[in-house]
Amino acid sequence: AQKITQTQPGMFVQEKEAVTLDCTYDTSDPSYGLFWYKQPSSGEMIFLIYQGSYDQQNATEGRYSLNFQKARKSANLVISASQLGDSAMYFCAMREIRGGADGLTFGKGTHLIIQP
Amino acid sequence: GAVVSQHPSRVICKSGTSVKIECRSLDFQATTMFWYRQFPKKSLMLMATSNEGSKATYEQGVEKDKFLINHASLTLSTLTVTSAHPEDSSFYICSASSASGSLGEQFFGPGTRLTVL
Numbered sequence: 001a002q003k004i005t006q007t008q009p010g011m012f013v014q015e016k017e018a019v020t021l022d023c024t025y026d027t028s029d030p031s032y033g034l035f036w037y038k039q040p041s042s043g044e045m046i047f048l049i050y051q052g053s054y055d056q057q058n059a060t061e062g063r064y065s066l067n068f069q070k071a072r073k074s075a076n077l078v079i080s081a082s083q084l085g086d087s088a089m090y091f092c093a094m095r096e097i098r099g100g101a102d103g104l105t106f107g108k109g110t111h112l113i114i115q116p
Numbered sequence: 117g118a119v120v121s122q123h124p125s126r127v128i129c130k131s132g133t134s135v136k137i138e139c140r141s142l143d144f145q146a147t148t149m150f151w152y153r154q155f156p157k158k159s160l161m162l163m164a165t166s167n168e169g170s171k172a173t174y175e176q177g178v179e180k181d182k183f184l185i186n187h188a189s190l191t192l193s194t195l196t197v198t199s200a201h202p203e204d205s206s207f208y209i210c211s212a213s214s215a216s217g218s219l220g221e222q223f224f225g226p227g228t229r230l231t232v233l
Contacts (some may be wrong), residue, residue: 035221043207045160045224091159095222103150103162103175103211104222 003027004092004107012113013082020067021077021110023092028041029053032096034075036066048090051075059070087114118144120212122225129200130233137195137228139210145190146212150222151183154207166193206226 005024013019025034036048051059051066059066067076079086089111093104119142127137139149148167153162164185166172172185182204184196193212197204207229211222 037224043209043227043229045209045211045227047221047223050221103152103165104160105162106159108159 001015002107003105004094006090006092006107006110008110010111010113011106012115015084015114016081018078018080019082019086019112021079021090021092021112022074023076023107024072024074025092025094027094027096028071029096034066034068035093035095036064036075036077037093038086039091039109041088045091049077052092052098082114082115084114087112118142118214118223119213120146120210120225122210122228124228125226126229126230126232127233130198130209131201135197135200135230137197137208137210137230139193139195139212139225141191141212141214141223142211144214144223146193146214147190148213149193150211150213151193151195152209152211154209154227156207160209163195189230196204197230200230202232205230205232 003026019090032053034051038046049059049061049064049066051068058068063080065078091109092107097106121140123138151163154160163178164172164174166185166187168187168190174180179198187193207227209227211224
């Protein structure tokens with residue numbers, strides 16, 4: 001079973017509109033972290049936002065906010081006032097504590113295209 | 117934010133040769149480094165977790181004898197693809213974390229694109 005599910009392979013959005021990228025996750029660990037990364041065509045992974053499983057409030061970073069619904073195991077990324085430069089692949093990822101530091105498990109990604 | 121570099125950024129090699137990729141944390145000490153690979157239009161897949169001074173932990177299905185990982189210092193980890201074949205062609209990305217065993221952020225390098233002819 002997939003641990004991170006991103007159901008939107010691609011999205012087209014008009015510039016200046018808000019966009020929500022979906023992410024659901026599956027874990028039995030009580031402690032975990034959820035991340036969103038942006039990957040432009042250059043390939044670099046750009047960290048956007050982080051939500052800890054015990055955080056009471058939804059994370060926000062500038063135009064990015066994370067809609068964390070723990071009971072539903074969802075961690076959607078919301079980008080407000082989208083810009084042409086937001087066009088990129090977006091990956092949701094999860095980090096679980098399994099006896100020490102572990103790498104991230106990534107979803108398949110959403111290719112976001114912002115149209116003028 | 118913290119900076120992680122990778123070298124080389126791009127490498128083309130002949131089948132059967134070995135290729136070494138370096139991952140460096142430039143402004144912090146990385147207790148743990150991670151190696152991922154990404155096929156075109158696919159997601160990142162964790163290959164191995166590397167803690168400084170100890171043997172790397174490989175994910176299921178990753179051949180440890182083919183992908184040699186060394187984490188000799190708190191700022192450097194290397195991935196050596198031994199006897200490379202065309203199916204090893206991929207984008208290899210490292211990340212580094214300064215908080216072992218916690219939910220700390222990982223900082224990614226810019227990636228290395230390997231093409232095996």
